[in-house]
Amino acid sequence: MSFANVILDREAPTVAQRRAIAKAITLLESTRDDHRKQADELLTALLPHTGKSFRLGISGVPGVGKSTFIETLGLFLIDKGHRVAVLTIDPSSTVSGGSILGDKTRMEKLSVHERAYIRPSPSSGTLGGVAEKTREAMLVCEAAGYDIVIVETVGVGQSETAVAGMTDMFVLLQLPNAGDDLQAIKKGVMELADLVVINKADIDKDAATRAQAQITSALRLFGHHGNPAHAQAMQAAHAVPGSPEAEIRFWQPRVMQLSALLGTGVDAFWTAVTEFKSLQSANGRLTMRREKQALAWMWERIDAGLKHAFRHxxxxxxxxxxxxxxxxxxxxxxxxxxxxxxxxxxxxxxx
Ligand code: GDP
Missing domain, CATH: 1.10.287 (Helix Hairpins)
Incomplete structure (x- = not known):
């Protein structure tokens, strides 16, 4: 397939490579059987060149500042020499045909930057189907040399689980008043978070600090500490829970303050992400997470395929x-x- 070569060609002109990526993703999103066959061939050809990026999941309710944050972070990362791809899972588009994430001009500077690639959510199909397409689009971007892939979603429905299930690190954005009503934060989503960011800290520093303290203690209650897999891993490493050794060996979810609008805290955010990455690489959790994700994806698609075959x-x-x-x-x-x-x-x- 000719455009597979263009995707892989690091010397290809940006415009040609972008066009090839867009073509590949359109092929992946097609429902035609012959297209699916070509898409499978393409993915198989690209697969050896994937997996080298860092996959960052970002979620939060509409208005929390996701696009502002991604724009600021994306430009910051490009400045550091990275290439950034942004993919979106918008569950509202699959349910109602409308769109929470797509109906305004988002990430104005990032979207026109030649070292960034932004792709909106596939706009039809079940959440499982959309998640599958996004995951495949992520592989295409990785093969094309984007070394940071950001997958964004809104905090509605099951989309956070889907995003956490395809990324290396899952970040939840919250507003400074989030701590006032912890009940409103879905417990299941908190459990998925590797990092919680209190955005818009510039508006109300006191509220942001309060929220940070409240969410930090909530995370201790039902975060990774209570996670049996975490306990097992600590045991395997002979680490005493709560000991400095355990804290060092295994990532503990954190809460940080940030202003996406002013860009304050973005540097500290990226330092935390880098720490997460090196820690989870050293203790093997990053590889384990990706292996588990790949198998879960396989089984999910088998379930969907069996159901489809059954109904037909x-x-x-x-x-x-x-x-x-x-x-x-x-x-x-x-x-x-x-x-x-x-x-x-x-x-x-x-x-
Ligand atoms: P999204 O719906 O989560 O993508 O949110 P947006 O990024 O579109 O932001 C919603 C509104 O909040 C916009 O008017 C932004 O300018 C504003 N906003 C985003 N981040 C910040 C921030 O850190 N501080 C302040 N004061 N406003 C922000």
Missing amino acids: HPHVRELLPQTIAAVTGGTLPASTAARNLLAAQDHHTPI
Whole structure:
């Protein structure tokens, strides 16, 4: 495939490479069977050249300052010599066709910078499907030499889990008043966070400091400390919980203050990310996380593929209308209906 070569060619002119990346991602997002086959070939060709970037997940409610932060951080990183790709998972676009993340001009300077590549969320399909496309787009960007990939999402639905499941580090943005109502912060999302950033600290420094203290203690309660995998890893390393050794060997989620608008705290943020990266590389957690993610992705896509095949099986399709009528009409228990349909598929599937 000719554009695979352009993607991999570090000497290719930026415009040509961007065009090749866009073409590749469009191919990945296509629902046509022949396109999917080409996309699989492309991914297989690119795979040996992927995995060298740092994958950073960023989430937060609309208005918290995600795009301001990514613009500031992206330009800061480019200044340090990095190439930055920004991908987005916008669950609102898959549910309603509308878009929380895409309906305004975002990241004005970053989007036109030749060392940055920004791609909005695929706009149709289930969250699982969109996450799959984004993950594949991430591989294309890595193959093209982007060494920092930022995956952004809004704090609604299950999209945070999807982003945390495809990145090396998951960062949650919060407002300075977040600490006033910790209940409002979804516990499950807090557990995913490797780093919490209190943005807009310039507006209310006191509130930001309060939020930082409150979230720090909340993280101690239900953060990685309570995580069985973390406890196991500490045991394996013969580290005593709470000892300086344990603190050093394993990353403890942190809370920082920042102003994306003024750029204050961005340097300290990146120092923390760099620390995270070297610590998790040294203790093997980074590799473990990626291995687990790749397998989870495989199983998720198998589940989705089986469901798709099941729904399109001729005998299932034949039985489905009457079964649905019987279940909704109250004459057939849902569990029996499910067993009947599964059996219909089993009996007639050619081996
Ligand atoms: P997003 O919806 O999370 O992407 O949020 P935006 O980045 O669009 O920011 C929402 C609003 O907050 C914009 O008007 C920004 O200028 C403003 N904003 C973002 N970060 C900061 C900050 O650190 N300080 C202040 N004062 N305003 C900010």
